Amino acid sequence: MISVEQHLDRILSTVTVIPPFELGVLDAQGCILAADVQARGSLPGFTNSAMDGYAVHASDIATASAESPVTLPVVNDIAAGNTKPWSLASGQTMRIMTGAPMPHGADAVVPVEATDGGVVRVQIRERRSVGAHVREVGEDVEAGNVVLRRGTLLGPGQIALLAAAGIARVRVVPRPRVVVISTGDELVEVGRTPGFGQIVDSNSVMLTAAVTAVGATPFRVGGVPDDARTLMETLEGQLVRADAIITTGGVSMGAFDTVKEVLSRVGTMRFDKVAMRPGMPQGFGVLGDERVPVFTLPGNPVSALVSFHVFVAPALRAMAGRPEPSYPPGYVPAVAAEPFGSVEGKMEFVRVILDDDRARLAGGQGSHMLGALAAADALAVIPEDVTEVAAGDELMCLPLLGREGM
């Protein structure tokens, strides 16, 4: 029997960051930058107006006030998108829109609100200093400078900055492609009615959803019967598109545990009893020339989802180049709302409903109990040496993926 930490350490010391790949900036959403990115162009790319108003020589309106406005001729309109460079002579103005290029010579903008809005001549009622409402070329970003560092997570603001700085494609750590396979002669596909002795393959849809929720890309193979040859062929066939493979079932003490039987022949695979409940029978190793990580999770659905949260999700984050966050989906503190027992010598993952930070049991805790699992918000993590939790005790909880919502 090994500890949860030992099994996780073995996994995290085996998996490696996926080799970088070039993607379009929008497709790179949620990915980690694999290299520093330099701006192709400056931002702004040309000196422009920050307001709708009038471009002026500030010295021409130095005396302007509400009581004694300055009137200037309006010799041009400059709209955003105007691609012609203009020049503004002293004693004149040009009407200018937000984002439009400043005419050469002009050094300030008077907002339209400080004028009479005239189109032939304009009465200016307030003075403005040199530089007022002017955005200087390069004041946000200078061409050639690093705009985003390697390791940055690309969200909406980062993608906008890249696009604006002239970057259409970036090298990122791609989302891990994760093949999801269930094993068992008892499985029927979702939508079919199981006969006596059969069950719907809910594990592969659950783990496919979990892979999506963690930000990776799932490929659901679905159910494979308990046949060594079929399973091996399936695994070999999927290796080509997999950064990782997850199987469920066939790793326990049974006489027909095909996953264990097939993969035990592979050198790097190791099957262990891990001191946890649920989820004791775990297997992990790498497969093929590319050393694709394979997680063989137990077949009970609650065990499988707990194993995913505890072992697979951290591994996928590491493969995606992310630092493990301290905040969701990391552990969060809570308080037990009711007493419950816990088995000694095993780390127990108790399905709980969180009401703010108060955690109550989500119902039946059997490892086959999907009803209670579906009611839960989080897993309360009870250490090996704790056998009794009293109401009011502090707990660490692992929020269930895909429950935070939009």
Add this chain to the structure above:
Amino acid sequence: MISVEQHLDRILSTVTVIPPFELGVLDAQGCILAADVQARGSLPGFTNSAMDGYAVHASDIATASAESPVTLPVVNDIAAGNTKPWSLASGQTMRIMTGAPMPHGADAVVPVEATDGGVVRVQIRERRSVGAHVREVGEDVEAGNVVLRRGTLLGPGQIALLAAAGIARVRVVPRPRVVVISTGDELVEVGRTPGFGQIVDSNSVMLTAAVTAVGATPFRVGGVPDDARTLMETLEGQLVRADAIITTGGVSMGAFDTVKEVLSRVGTMRFDKVAMRPGMPQGFGVLGDERVPVFTLPGNPVSALVSFHVFVAPALRAMAGRPEPSYPPGYVPAVAAEPFGSVEGKMEFVRVILDDDRARLAGGQGSHMLGALAAADALAVIPEDVTEVAAGDELMCLPLLGREGM
């Protein structure tokens, strides 16, 4: 000038929950159930073994102990997926695997660890009570009972429960389909090099990413020139696939503000100055027979992203049938790490970097400053009546979407 709350109230009292739609369970990930769902079958669907071991009549092994084991003949193997109903006579055992159907007459399972693992006859070293390691039909979920209530967010566990209970398709509130349009003659498409007076259309990629980050489905139209007819035709053409439309640009005080010009003719659209910085010029209304909500956001990128967080994201959540969460992406508390000023009479959204709960300025706060925006984790929300924030002051922060990561 209206307040942020007034504008948001108007939006939230106008938008409605999108009509329910039937989706496959996996496609419904992240959606809200539109109706209670009843189980088609029971869970478990048949009484089965919770362990790999031996099915017995508990009365036959009542005296079993390590010192005085009970030996019984093994008359059959029952694997998971065995679809034949067997019967177990008293005085006999059958080897049984986890999830395999219990033979008629058997009332307990002895785990293989408590035996010698025999295949012809087995020595049983521990007694087990009636019901031990047996999962009774329907003990998790009974056929016909409600398994998930209307309003439930579908994550991995919920999807697994639905699939297991025989549900392949569910009525949910679909993800809002959101059309994203930028306006302006100055825009060039991502990947093209802007000429003098031009900029890359970064707003539409930013807001497309933001729509994705909030869990809705974006359709990026991209840049549309400042031409009333083109804009109106684009809007009309997109209405058919839109649950909402977002535009950027053309809503300020400019002489060529096409969005304002075109949509002002439409009865329900209203353009307001909202007491906020950045993001003052806002427009909102509904368009077409389907009363599609239209958000006309300002064209400065920082203003656009702030407006998305403050007005559009809550509206999309409401349209998706979600209760507004109190937890991400809601407001979180933080402490100012440094002093900064704030304009009086406007709610200010300051781009900050969070180091745990300590918030420091992310750099230049101009509404065109993408560099500082891309460095930020959150928007610190400074109320209208606050003009000075001191180091150590408590702040409320709105985390930026898509920055939490995997």
